[in-house]
């Protein structure tokens with residue numbers, strides 16, 4: 229039953245139970261691998277500070293990302309820097325972590341995995357490098373279309389895994405962790421046992437559904453035997469593999485009530501199998517709360533709490549999910565990476581000041597998957613929480629600072645400098661913040677989330693008396709110098725590269741950015757020259773508008789630097805809209821209505837007719853103003869694309885570092 233309380237989001241901020249555990253609100257931080265652990269899998273100071281900070285932001289419970297239970301059998305960790313629970317030696321630092329989270333008033337649960345399975349992509353823990361261990365799986369099925377060979381576990385290894393798993397639950401309890409979550413999502417080892425696709429065993433652990441679920445029942449039984457009836461145990465499971473020939477929702481619905489009877493206190497629902505990341509971590513092209521239909525089916529089948537996730541970090545959306553009875557808890561992953569204070573801001577009616585996640589998947593696709601520690605595009609402090617504390621000290625000698633350019637880098641510099649107590653005047657040539665490249669980037673379908681960047685900064689900066697924003701004010705060097713500031717931060721961005729190609733200044737030729745920006749009318753047949761992120765997103769936009777679109781790219785792949793999951797989704801959309809991709813093609817010349825190309829592999833020539841050609845060959849720093857001001861002998865710093873062309877994450881982080889270092 230939900231008790232009435234004084235908060236706007238009554239349900240979200242009502243207490244709830246997972247088994248015997250009382251949680252102060254309905255927000256659980258979803259498991260998000262950080263790779264902040266030590267090389268051998270131990271909790272470090274960074275792990276503690278990262279989660280302590282989230283606990284301080286008001287989350288009810290944190291689910292510590294997949295921790296390994298069984299390196300004796302499955303030696304492959306997803307990546308070095310992941311955490312382990314397979315030895316008592318890990319207990320002391322886990323208990324430090326639990327203590328830090330408890331001190332801030334939140335609960336801590338741990339998500340424990342039995343291994344990576346046929347798709348496990350990691351390195352051998354014990355040799356700390358690839359190649360030292362065999363991949364184990366239910367039945368010799370190779371992952372990734374046969375590229376990753378694996379060996380079927382024998383019965384003795386399965387029994388050993390069950391025993392080890394029970395010990396992990398005990399260790400979690402002994403470390404002071406409040407709940408133990410079993411990990412059966414994606415196509416990791418336990419999920420593979422449940423899957424008719426991966427599990428082709430002919431013994432007691434394979435074949436019929438009953439046998440495929442047997443290992444999971446044994447794990448629950450072993451954990452219960454060791455930790456007793458009262459310690460909370462939950463299951464994070466893909467409810468529907470969403471893959472032809474895979475386990476469907478009906479089967480899951482049949483087994484979950486039995487698992488609840490066997491001692492599972494809550495179900496945390498995910499979906500997907502082969503593309504767990506694509507399905508479990510929805511990118512910008514996937515809907516908010518896309519799994520909720522499946523979640524509500526599960527909710528109807530069980531009488532223990534159900535947890536759901538998937539772009540549900542808007543407090544209003546989360547409240548509606550609870551209100552509709554679809555789920556009992558909302559798991560927020562990326563929303564809390566982007567802003568640890570999301571709960572406290574929502575609770576205190578300051579939701580406008582939430583630094584909203586962009587769903588850009590930089591954190592996973594450009595960091596974790598590349599074996600790099602977690603960072604966030606919009607939150608420069610993620611993973612650098614200790615640094616955040618030092619930052620907000622008032623400046624010894626406040627300065628008069630002019631920031632030129634109201635894009636992400638200029639705004640981040642202004643935010644930090646404003647917090648330190650400097651007087652900041654920010655000048656933006658356009659009529660709104662982020663009116664340059666970022667504004668063009670918000671035009672293609674599903675990209676509107678980027679508007680959260682100016683929204684967030686504006687809300688924050690408007691509340692600072694010492695920061696003044698001047699829109700529609702383009703400064704030349706004389707005017708800027710005349711302002712007499714102590715220092716200048718020039719964040720004037722970048723300008724499109726226009727190479728010397730015959731016909732490129734033709735009347736039907738525009739830059740992709742200016743066409744998106746100014747809503748230029750383009751003809752029926754559009755050719756886009758340059759298949760980087762901007763070009764490909766423009767192709768998506770115009771193909772959605774019914775144009776025939778061809779993208780020409782010199783490299784073998786379009787959108788080569790795009791985050792892989794987002795890229796995969798975008799490629800599907802381009803294919804659906806029949807966008808023609810001409811890779812390995814170089815532009816030779818343009819006429820008024822056609823472009824001549826050369827195939828760089830075969831050497832063959834090709835001609836593509838067009839009504840409109842859009843060029844998208846990248847951009848180059850626009851340093852004109854910075855150079856002029858420097859020549860005048862002023863104290864000048866560049867930030868963002870004006871210094872070097874960055875992605876948003878790097879532009880914000882670099883602007884932040886620079887402001888920290890020099891002011």
Ligand SMILES: Cc1cc2nc3c(=O)[nH]c(=O)nc-3n(C[C@H](O)[C@H](O)[C@H](O)COP(=O)(O)O)c2cc1C
Nearest residue numbers: 258259260261293294509537538539560561562592
């Ligand atoms: C950086 C990152 C790491 C993740 N690591 C894990 C993990 O270790 N185990 C897991 O089950 N899910 C993991 N997930 C999935 C999230 O827990 C969550 O289900 C997903 O991000 C959708 O929720 P959100 O939209 O609130 O982020 C990860 C997601 C991200 C973005």
Ligand code: SF4
Nearest residue numbers: 585586588589591605
């Ligand atoms: S990197 Fe992008 S997707 Fe990940 S938390 Fe930050 S804003 Fe969200």
